[in-house]
Amino acid sequence: MKVLMPLSPPKETAARAVMHNALVGILGSKGGAGATTLAVNLSATLARLLPDENPVSLLDANFQQPDAALQLDCRPEHSLTELLIRAHTLEPQIVDACKNVVDSCQNLRLITAALDGSAATRHDKGELLTCLPAITSSSSVTVLDLPRTLDKSLVMLLDLCQVIVLVVEPNISSIAATRRWLEAFNDLEYPAGKIILAANRLGSKARLLETQLSSSFSLYPVVRIPNAFKSIEASQIEGIPSVCRNPRDPYAKSVLALSQETLLRLKVEAAEAGYQSHTARTTGEAR
């Protein structure tokens, strides 16, 4: 089957923007907001943009209902469970074995919670924290499809993300939930530059809500993602990311814009982290 890919800028341009071992969290403001679909398509687009020596991983951390493998038609040989039970003695080979090949996307690997949902009763997302350094260390970018329950473990995972993509839909409850998430991020003192809003499923009849959505969150960049029911449904049935199946459609173009914004944020974050460690070093030397 021929898999088309999105129109994209030259790989070298994107590569210059890459922060090694970067972690990008995708969080749905509400259930069903489109977080997993976006995580799949964002990671597929990043895998396309970055050169082969900068691999991208998608980590589906939804222990109860891991969906990413279905969307990628991936039947994982090993799951996140293998990593969680060996969390304190993780060898790179074991992490590699749990990174499943995605046929439709050469530079992308998938790590997923067990598809039978068994991890939900045996493991807690807090356990992920121990494994994350080993998981992220062998990828240039890891896209983390986050569970949505706000608790201490989620905060610790969010702390580790350089960028958080918060998925909002143009409906009253999603807009209200987004306000609550942003208040929580504010309490956690996350800089505005760490957060990107992805306004999903736009173009419906709810124009008033779309206007409200854009005007409510003016502090944050909002990437507009159109409603693409038909192409997403067909992609999910075939198990190919929509951005690979329909690379020229408005959905793929909007995910490309989100990917470029994400890479830009990672580049800025890397530059700031580099500046801070340089300042700390030079102040230390001066003492």
Ligand SMILES: Nc1ncnc2c1ncn2[C@@H]1O[C@H](COP(=O)(O)OP(=O)(O)OP(=O)(O)O)[C@@H](O)[C@H]1O
């Ligand atoms: N831009 C879009 N246009 C049309 N349909 C979409 C769009 N984004 C997602 N969907 C559809 O919405 C449904 C929910 O998407 P998805 O499973 O990605 O949401 P989620 O936020 O991960 O849900 P959950 O809370 O269960 O984890 C799916 O059927 C998906 O195909």
Ligand SMILES: [Mg+2]
């Ligand atoms: Mg999901």
